[in-house]
């Protein structure tokens with residue numbers, strides 16, 4: 001049996017209907033922007049392996065740092081103990097974040113980073129108020145993860161359908177535009193004293209299909225929240241670490257959120273890890289002689305030293321001037337291609353923020369995630385050695401920043417050919 005056949009007998013893949021799935025391609029190694037399968041066929045990883053890889057695969061610098069850490073200390077319980085990589089990562093990360101972030105709380109992935117943020121906010125109100133606020137505001141099309149709290153604050157969709165009766169109530173609002181911003185602010189004003197927090201993906205909603213909105217309106221929403229003491233959570237799990245052109249998406253704002261959620265690019269795509277950071281307003285609400293005011297949350301692998309070492313190495317690379325130059329180069333290249341393709345009869349919309357380029361395919365009426373078009377597009381690019389994984393009818397490029405101009409050009413040309421062929 002080959003690997004795909006063995007896989008088909010024992011594995012349950014994520015987001016995959018396991019009855020007659022598309023074949024799973026066995027990957028044997030990665031190098032830079034490329035993945036190689038069993039037959040040495042090469043794929044350009046144009047989705048950064050689910051948005052996590054920012055510096056390319058099997059990066060020798062990250063590999064060396066991880067290997068060094070692996071031979072020194074692989075893991076230690078993080079209650080009652082601490083270690084250099086965890087402290088150093090917090091020391092280096094906090095000043096990079098917009099605003100005045102004071103503390104790092106470690107967990108395992110993007111969903112847990114969101115769970116921790118929600119628990120911080122809800123318990124903030126339990127700790128500080130006689131009538132704790134419990135309402136949460138989120139965007140209708142948001143995605144914040146697949147655990148129950150994260151699912152609850154995500155838009156209701158086919159992904160949450162089976163669990164809808166168990167998800168807690170959330171006040172969903174539309175993405176802000178020039179037309180609806182005053183209406184949205186009125187809604188927040190109206191709900192004001194009941195609302196514990198507002199959680200959002202800053203500037204780009206990834207899973208919703210790379211939907212984009214303007215910083216100016218997010219500023220207005222955050223400012224309105226702040227007038228009522230409503231805590232604000234920036235879920236930068238996808239947008240963080242250079243993705244939108246700044247190190248963090250919220251750098252484009254004048255207002256500053258109270259809490260940040262980070263994961264995906266954090267370790268350069270090497271190890272799973274999540275981080276929730278907060279300012280002193282949030283942190284101080286948990287300081288007390290009263291044990292009940294403790295944040296009782298933790299995971300077995302909290303602050304895993306290898307994941308911290310990978311993050312530190314990834315941060316070294318991120319802060320190197322070449323990386324910002326690459327981010328600017330990729331962004332400019334996307335902008336140029338977007339201009340070129342605008343107005344194409346099969347392109348319903350094209351959007352770009354930093355290194356993210358999204359192209360909405362004209363489909364007439366059928367725009368569902370299940371549309372045949374999605375699988376057709378996926379296969380078209382796989383056949384041509386490019387990993388692009390459309391969200392329904394939205395095709396997007398979200399590549400490691402090291403992608404070369406040649407590989408970008410090849411990807412654009414293949415998209416143009418697909419627009420002719422499909």
Ligand SMILES: *Cc1c(COP(=O)(O)O)cnc(C)c1O
Nearest residue numbers: 109110111143144145206237238
């Ligand atoms: C991917 C994602 C998450 C969930 O992260 P996981 O590591 O997959 O649990 C949360 N928020 C946003 C914005 C994401 O893109």
